[in-house]
Amino acid sequence: MSYLTATKRAKNLGSAHAGTGHHWHMIVTSVMLTGLVPVFIFTFGPILGMPYADVLGALSRPFPAIVIGLTLLVSLVHFRNGVQVVLEDYAHGAPRRIMVIVAVIATYAILATGLFAVARLAF
């Protein structure tokens, strides 16, 4: 038997079979961030507040550069997937699609900007 309602079957609104993969991806990134975020807080925290020359010095070292770059990468990919679920819960139809696309573009733009800055400071 089918678990779809008649309306959903007529509108072809069944499962996209992508939910499990999405959920698993959130689990993987959240496990990684559980370890990464405290390291980020105590790596980035002391650098914020330093004079300009010291900031440049600190961010040219490998460890802070890798921690900050990695945290931006994983947390923003986690955000990209999380914000999609929020929009899918509260918005519908065309506004939902437009907002998901805008959110994904904005997230990747922030990510690219952050990684560019970290790379430029490191090299």
Add this chain to the structure above:
Amino acid sequence: MPDVNRGARPLSPHISIYRPQWTTVTSILTRITGNALIVGVVLVVWWLLAASIGPGAFARADGVLRSWLGDLVLLGSLWALWYHLLAGVRHLVWSTGRMLEIHTAERFGQAIVALSFVLTALTVLILWR
């Protein structure tokens, strides 16, 4: 499917009629903190980009992040970060089938709220200069 009038059926009660509980409030806070953290991320990315551009741009971004408003947003982001992390750990525990009984889940919610404030205070004490 039986031929029923789907439009005229009564709707089940929604959040407006429920008393707020630790489980519901901590759940929505997870979503709010996760989304609100983008503000802190944008500030940090702006600060990093400014540092990579030069002293003038850095002075502007650094001035905003270390103003009283910047301090307030970053302090809020720090709490949101700890809270969202603890709430995420809670979901990982729940995914194993543990701590799902109502009273345990309520205690768990109280614990992550308390711990988020403790960790925020500790972080501020450690990083304070």
